[in-house]
Amino acid sequence: xxxxxxxxxxxxxxxxxxxxxxxxxxxxxxxxxxxxxxxxxxxxxxxxxxxxxxxxxxxxxxxxxxxxxxxxxxxxxxxxxxxxxxxxxxxxxxxxxxxxxxxxxxxxxxxxxxxxxxxxxxxxxxxxxxxxxxxxxxxxxxxxxxxxxxxxxxxxxxxxxxxxxxxxxxxxxxxxxxxxxxxxxxxxxxxxxxxxxxxxxxxxxxxxxxxxxxxxxxxxxxxxxxxxxxxxxxxxxxxxxxxxxxxxxxxxxxxxxxxxxxxxxxxxxxxxxxxxxxxxxxxxxxxxxxxxxxxxxxxxxxxxxxxxxxxxxxxxxxxxxxxxxxxxxxxxxxxxxxxxxxxxxxxxxxxxxxxxxxxxxxxxxxxxxxxxxxxxxxxxxxxxxxxxxxxxxxxxxxxxxxxxxxxxxxxxxxxxxxxxxxxxxxxxxxxxxxxxxxxxxxxxxxxxxxxxxxxxxxxxxxxxxxxxxxxxxxxxxxxxxxxxxxxxxxxxxxxxxxxxxxxxxxxxxxxxxxxxxxxxxxxxxxxxxxxxxxxxxxxxxxxxxxxxxxxxxxxxxxxxxxxxxxxxxxxxxxxxxxxxxxxxxxxxxxxxxxxxxxxxxxxxxxx
Numbered sequence: 001x002x003x004x005x006x007x008x009x010x011x012x013x014x015x016x017x018x019x020x021x022x023x024x025x026x027x028x029x030x031x032x033x034x035x036x037x038x039x040x041x042x043x044x045x046x047x048x049x050x051x052x053x054x055x056x057x058x059x060x061x062x063x064x065x066x067x068x069x070x071x072x073x074x075x076x077x078x079x080x081x082x083x084x085x086x087x088x089x090x091x092x093x094x095x096x097x098x099x100x101x102x103x104x105x106x107x108x109x110x111x112x113x114x115x116x117x118x119x120x121x122x123x124x125x126x127x128x129x130x131x132x133x134x135x136x137x138x139x140x141x142x143x144x145x146x147x148x149x150x151x152x153x154x155x156x157x158x159x160x161x162x163x164x165x166x167x168x169x170x171x172x173x174x175x176x177x178x179x180x181x182x183x184x185x186x187x188x189x190x191x192x193x194x195x196x197x198x199x200x201x202x203x204x205x206x207x208x209x210x211x212x213x214x215x216x217x218x219x220x221x222x223x224x225x226x227x228x229x230x231x232x233x234x235x236x237x238x239x240x241x242x243x244x245x246x247x248x249x250x251x252x253x254x255x256x257x258x259x260x261x262x263x264x265x266x267x268x269x270x271x272x273x274x275x276x277x278x279x280x281x282x283x284x285x286x287x288x289x290x291x292x293x294x295x296x297x298x299x300x301x302x303x304x305x306x307x308x309x310x311x312x313x314x315x316x317x318x319x320x321x322x323x324x325x326x327x328x329x330x331x332x333x334x335x336x337x338x339x340x341x342x343x344x345x346x347x348x349x350x351x352x353x354x355x356x357x358x359x360x361x362x363x364x365x366x367x368x369x370x371x372x373x374x375x376x377x378x379x380x381x382x383x384x385x386x387x388x389x390x391x392x393x394x395x396x397x398x399x400x401x402x403x404x405x406x407x408x409x410x411x412x413x414x415x416x417x418x419x420x421x422x423x424x425x426x427x428x429x430x431x432x433x434x435x436x437x438x439x440x441x442x443x444x445x446x447x448x449x450x451x452x453x454x455x456x457x458x459x460x461x462x463x464x465x466x467x468x469x470x471x472x473x474x475x476x477x478x479x480x481x482x483x484x485x486x487x488x489x490x491x492x493x494x495x496x497x498x499x500x501x502x503x504x505x506x507x508x509x510x511x512x513x514x515x516x517x518x519x520x521x522x523x524x525x526x527x528x529x530x531x532x533x534x535x536x537x538x539x540x541x542x543x544x545x546x547x548x549x550x551x552x553x554x555x556x557x558x559x560x561x562x563x564x565x566x567x568x569x570x571x572x573x574x575x576x577x578x579x580x581x582x583x584x585x586x587x588x589x590x591x592x593x594x595x596x597x598x599x600x601x602x603x604x605x606x607x
Contacts, residue, residue, distance in 0.1 A: 526560025
């Protein structure tokens, strides 16, 4: 039997990749489904509507239909089961009764309510209270159903993302606590400091940052071993945590460094008093494995807003003050003053040389192989920037990239890197060596309105196939103006370029937002790989990231792989690719092809 146009639309309804009905199709259907007023057409409408709902139930599972006032007229069995209510407790009741306004984002709550009452389509993240009191986090899409220009109902589709949100919270917790000491870590310190500054700006309050560095810790670590060094760090942490109260927080910043954040208008004398008490504790020995170990510390202090009004300068100032105190003989504290020029002068010197290097293009690109763990072959390279200055020598990217970012030099440097990497990918391709080229993109570079245009121009200029390019951005880039970010990524994807998230896990790991962007690959930061064999915390993080990425149809690359044991761990969890010193360090372009041809990944990764 020949299908009617409406029924054909129902049967051929296009689905998104997440098995949801596309918003465009629903809009078309809601306008076409009631085109006339004859009984046959009304009957066709009823039949088609039922088919639409049935298909939505089968493909989406969690479906609710409400009247214009929000009263529920239909709820799918899957929605009922998820919410743990009976049909009569949902149907005939207000849809808004199920929304937990206390935990839901205020803006999303307002938008959802308005959309249902006034009749326009939206997509938000909503929180629904189950019968047992627990919450379900649902990705919610509202589509008004219209007849003869009049809205008669709302079709509301849900996807349960509760497990995803729970996993996200677990990863956040794992990432913000130092495993060895149980103290809050550097990431949490930076988050707390920024949060405090934001809240204090309108309150005219003061605060202080104390940066603590252990003196001669490396001596104990090298002579007594890392196990004893770790135990010493644990004992020191137990003493420092005693300084905590409602206004004072202690963090392990990293290695042999700690920070203390003092809030709520501490007097300068009170801040210095804490510093003196910290130093006094180090005058007594620490008992480690039945041995008394003597160690001192040096403290640098910065004051908000007296010496700085932003998080990065405050931390830098406390470090500069600490370094100055070390230069004066260690075992002392120093409050930051503008006259402390130890690092500032060096920074200005580097910036001056960097500006000259940029003008003369005195940089080099090295290329680190990326190996497919299933195919055991090189499938890509990451282009890494290097700078060897005639006066400064080899300067670490960790030193000159932040200076380039702050000075604006990152724009010409970034353009040079992109162009040179594209030229290299094209040269290799012309020689029969077709491989993916990973290129790091600076956040400032990515946020420029003309970024996509620059990429297109460079592709045209170099003649490189855009499918060979893999642009690497950080997860924090996704938080800056999300709408514009999505448009930029979409335009890059339309060109045929792949997109990777670099250093994943070190930024704002919002998996619920991440899944909305057209991302191809997650690169797990090497800080989680470095101790993944011994550190159960890192094992949990890496395993979770791999599983969640695969659930979102993304590939995963592990960075910083240095041992065969790491490869075995990653293979057991179906990680897609690796890069690291185990196979190869970054290589100059002239050495790449010979190296890949001569060094078989299988022999190295499984030795």
